[in-house]
Every structure is written in C-alpha cells, then in structure tokens.
Amino acid sequence: MKILTEHILVPGIETIDVFKQKGGYQAVEKALKKMTPDEVTDEVKKSGIRGRGGAGFPMGMKWSFLAKPEGVPRYLVCNADESEPGTFKDHYLMWKSPHTLIEGMIVSSYALGANTSYIYVRGELMYVIHILEKAIQEAYAKGYLGKNIMGSGYDLDLFVQPGGGAYICGEETALLESLEGKRGNPRNKPPFPAVKGLWQCPTVVNNVETISAVSWIINNGGEEYAKIGIGKSTGTKLISSSGQLNKPGVYEIPMGITVEDFIFADEWCGGMKSGYKLKACVAGGSSVPILPAELLLTTAAGEKRLMTYESLSDGGFATGTMMGSGGFIVMDQTTCIVQNTLTFAKFYHHESCGQCSPCREGTGWMDKVIHRIEHGKGNANDVDLLLDVAKKIEGNTICPLGDAAAWPVAAAIRHFRDEFEWHIQQPEKATQPGAVFMRAGASWSN
C-alpha cells in the first residue's frame, strides 16, 4: 500500500503534467470545489494521522487548536528542515515528487484558512529548493495557486524559505524565529504557535510527510486511511534506512509490519550485506534510544516488534525506543557503539542553541567525556558521570533538544555499558584502528 510514493519513480513525475496524469491535484479540485474547510479538517481528524516530524502529535487535533481571531492572518508553515541524523525521507520526497507536497500544502492551507504559506527547507538542500520553486511556478501557471483558485474565491500564495544550516531550526518555534530572519532560538511555550506563531499570528507547523498525506486522505476519505495500520498508528510511514544493508534507502511501509521483515525481507531493506551481522539499531533518528538486536526484533515480553508508534515504544526506555522521525540506522558488528555515540554527542553539542545552561554545558560535557573514553583516556567513574550529566539535562530545558541529546547517551550506556568500560579498562586495545568490542556470546559475534 503506497500513498506518497506510488508514482515516485515515474519519469517526469516532477512536472505538473505527468503528476496530473497520475491523479495529481484531484484533491485540490475536490476540496476547493466540493468541501468546506471544516469538512477537510474532519477527514484529517478521522484519518488519525499523526505528525511525521518526530513527536507524533495527531494532525487533526493540532489543526483544531488553531486560533481564528477576526481580521488576523493565519499561516501554514511546512517543516522541511530535516536534519535529524538518520532521516532523509523528506529530502527524497521533495526531490523526486515536489508536487506531492505542494498539493498537500494547498489543501491544508485551505482547511486552515491560510492565504500565505511557507515551506521552510534546510539551506543545504538548495537544489531541492530550486525543484520546489519550479514546481510552484507550474502550479501558479495552471491556476492551483494565486488569486481565486479555480473560481473558488480562495487565494493562496506559497513560498519556499531556505534555512542556513542549523538543526535546531527543525524545532517549530526556532523555525518560526528563523523564518522571521533571526537566530534560531526556540521560544518559551506557551504561547503555542497555534495562538502566537509566525509574526505573532496563529500558525500551524507540520512536517513534509504529514502534509503530503493530506491529498490522499481527501481523495479517499479519512476512514479509508485509518484502515491502514494498527490501532493509533494509522496509515503509511516513510522510513529512511541506513547502514550496511543490502538496500538502504527510503521505504513507504504500511504501519504494522514487523521490524524483522523491514530489515530482512526483499521487499524492504533486503537484509544485511554479506559479512555483516545486525548488532544494534537506532530506529527513529539519532534522538531516540538505541536498541541491541535482540530487543529490536522482539519486545521484552517476547513479542515480535512491529513498526508502529506503540510497539516501538513498548517497554518504555528500559527495553523499548521510539518511532521518532523514522530514521532507521542499522549498526553491524564492526560498528563501535562508543564511537557512534560520540558522533551523536558532538552533533548535539554543535547544534545546541546555547540558551539554557543544562543543554549548552551538558552537551559539551558529554562530548568531552565520551571523546576521552573513545580515545583511551577515560576515568573509572566517567560512565556514571555521563549518566549524571544526561539526567541533569533531561526535562530542564526550554526545548526538547536537551532531552534528545541526553537520551542517546543514556541508552547507549544502558545497553552497551560493557563497551564503554572496555574502552576505559583496556585503552591500548580499544584505540587500535578498527578495534570493536565483542561481548562474549553476543548474538552479533561470529
């Protein structure tokens, strides 16, 4: 079942003519000609779709919080900042099929009563920005954007805004600051963007993938969408997979397939490359807890783990993880967990905006301490020190980046403490080029 990527490999799908031949822009016709904005919102609510940017908040509910004071403009801003390590699905979708997002933007903007909308794309993807801008021009030329769209009386202007290279601008209030031409410092909440967002006006921020799914929901109905998936994990999800897999890449999965199938079935990643064994996985982007192979494939209760929000988080942080942004990073037996955790620690240290001391200082400490462990200079109490720093960041910051920095470190220690300790106790072995700790009897060892 494919909703977003069914036609993504059709030659010319980036042009509006081919896109329309494949059924594109029908949702715009249907919504603007036959439905009221509230009816569109109702279908989105019925679909049960949850935000695909990482937090998984129900889209319909978010839309219903949008304040609608008389005479004040409202905005829809698409979050295409995609910078969470391991995640590259939005990049793929916008690059290959820009009209999928643009169509979703038009229908969603109509539902929210926004007359100006922005797509905020990370600046490094300038070539994708050019692709989107070209597609937007085509949509204007065909009358899907601009004044009085298809005689409906509804006006919409759509613009693409480049970022400047800052992960924190993926956080929605930092994104709005950035779109206002400022540094990307997250705002204190409340007020939430739904009340005071872009230029202090009511604003909805949604991810590329979430917005792109709206067209299918309008064409087929929210109830049809909700039939895909399991329980509160409705619909399909784009998963970005990386690592020594036979076929790393972006896959649109119906929610509910097993993690094992996703990694090993030919339909998806096609298994590990010859010579590589599954050791661990970060299943939802760098911010979510890492899991060792056995807990990844099977929950602590002994059930097969599924690709759903609920199953991935089964067992809480003790034995589970999170769906997050769907960045599925597979690690094999040659991956050193300490080294990998160090790259993440460096990432968060580099990307902290510096507003809150626990995050600014804590991410620096974690980077420094893991750095010395990795380089054979760790102290006996460094592992506990890391846990202590992580705990002091968690929950004590303005935005969730602090948590996102603390969780991966705490989880790596939770499941791979022996690997950290080996670095500290046997530094001469651990610092050999390519040296990786082998746990006695570990399922990933040969």
Added chain:
Amino acid sequence: MSTTKNNIFQPSTPPLGAGGPQFPADTLDLVHQIIKRYPEGKQKSALLPILHLAQAEWRWVSPEVMDYVASLLNIKPIEVYEVATFYTMFHLEPVGEHVIEYCRTGPCCVMGGVDVYSHIKNKLGINTGETTADGKFTLKQVECLAACGWGPVFAIREKFYMNLTNEKVDEIIEGLSK
C-alpha cells in the same frame, strides 16, 4: 599540495567592486521579489535568502557584505552579524573555489565514511578546516546532510555527491581540479 590556513585568498576572491559590494541588476531584482514574499514591514525575513545570494556572489560573507545586506533590508548591521554567525552555512572567512562539505555524523560513518574522508584529506593534502595552497579546495566537516542512506556524502555548493567511494572521490576532485 602544501597546506595553509584561510588567509591568502583575497586575490582569488571575487572583487567587491569600487565603493563596496553591489549585487548585479538581476540579483537586485530577485532581492526585491524575495522581500515581497513577506507582509509589509517584515522584510527582515528575507535575510537568510539574501545571505545565500551574497555568498553565491562573493563566495564568503565579509563584514562589508553583511553591512550591504543590512542596508538592502533597512535593518541594523548587528542584526545581520548575529544571524550570519548563528548559521553554519555562511563562511565568515575567505574560502577556496570549491568548498567540500563532508558529513561526519554517525550514519555516514556506519556507511563507510571514515575511510572515504581520510582518503579525501590525503588526496588534497589538507586537514579539515584548511584550504589547498592553490586556493582550489577548502575542506569543511558538517553534520548530517539528510542523505544518510546514500552516504558517505559531501556537498559542494548546491550539488550533492552521494554513495562516495575512494575512486569516486578521485574522479570528482580531478574533474574539479582541471
């Protein structure tokens, strides 16, 4: 190639022009179009797009360029400085003709990045943060470029080079050296 820090490239940096920096007419038109994307009085929102245009024009954003951008948007120079220093894409010092920005984050390392990146350094004879003596290449490391499954990866200006191997790196660098 011998190594140097970034400081001798003024000669190869595109000139600012007499009387300070000035965008060519067609870029100026674009600037005015961009400002119209935002409501009246919110022209500061055009800052990031215009800084990108400035960097494309002059390769890096010098204090003179930032002052010029401030004047275009009718904002204070400090408002430009604080933004340009926050976002990592803007080069605040002169750089070589081609800035190679390679992704150093975990997934790219798992995809084989560590070996490929040391090959780049050997090939160019420079370390991260340095520029080749002929001013052709600057090497920068960046965080995840949203291309992890196609890693290892680097970007040069607007172009992404993905699924890198040592052989591909040789080809790309030799192609750009001509």
